[in-house]
Amino acid sequence: MNGILYLWPGSGGVLRQGRWSFLAIALVYGFALCGVVMLNFYWPELLTGNLRRGTYVLLVVLWLVLSGKSTRLEKQCRRMRLPPPVDKDALPDAQQHYLQGNWFEAECCLNILLKKNPRDIEAMLMLATLYRHKERYDEAENLLRELDRLEDAIPWKFEIRSEKRKLMAANAKRSKKTIKSESPKSFNEKHERSENDNDDNEYADMSEHQIAA
Numbered sequence: 001m002n003g004i005l006y007l008w009p010g011s012g013g014v015l016r017q018g019r020w021s022f023l024a025i026a027l028v029y030g031f032a033l034c035g036v037v038m039l040n041f042y043w044p045e046l047l048t049g050n051l052r053r054g055t056y057v058l059l060v061v062l063w064l065v066l067s068g069k070s071t072r073l074e075k076q077c078r079r080m081r082l083p084p085p086v087d088k089d090a091l092p093d094a095q096q097h098y099l100q101g102n103w104f105e106a107e108c109c110l111n112i113l114l115k116k117n118p119r120d121i122e123a124m125l126m127l128a129t130l131y132r133h134k135e136r137y138d139e140a141e142n143l144l145r146e147l148d149r150l151e152d153a154i155p156w157k158f159e160i161r162s163e164k165r166k167l168m169a170a171n172a173k174r175s176k177k178t179i180k181s182e183s184p185k186s187f188n189e190k191h192e193r194s195e196n197d198n199d200d201n202e203y204a205d206m207s208e209h210q211i212a213a
Contacts, residue, residue, distance in 0.1 A: 009029045010022040022074075029063065032059060040052050091123065094113070098126060098129075098130060103134055124143055129163055129166075132163070137171055144164055
């Protein structure tokens, strides 16, 4: 059965791994096969004999390339499904510290988890939330962007979108605070500049009077 699956590039990966990348490989080969069939059997007048034979050669080459790509992806997926052993107490400890507001301890536990398994979706999402609470918005945004690129994070899409909305709201709130804090300063600076300009004008007028006298 496995040998039959490998005859169509990507089909084995679709059935065993269920990933979009294998489906893309299978579709590319399917479109190429349909094109060769159409050119050789439905519109043979479009190509000469040599060109028709060339389409078969290209189809074989494409089959070899896509089959190799599919095999490498399957090996990579099998390695990812066997992550290194993770400290089972690290995640509960991180959650406990997080709920207690012990941000530093929670971050240390999460970093331990991510060091052992960089694709730990739950740890990455919790760390992004922690960064938001600590107002480290750029780091939180980078983590969420990285989560968007991981296929394993698809079941967590709702939580990721929710965290993005909270991060955007926190960023907007910080921007409003920055504008409010800078407004009095700018007003005072303008007031001081106007006073200095008035002093300079008065000094210039006094100088002119002295020269005239």
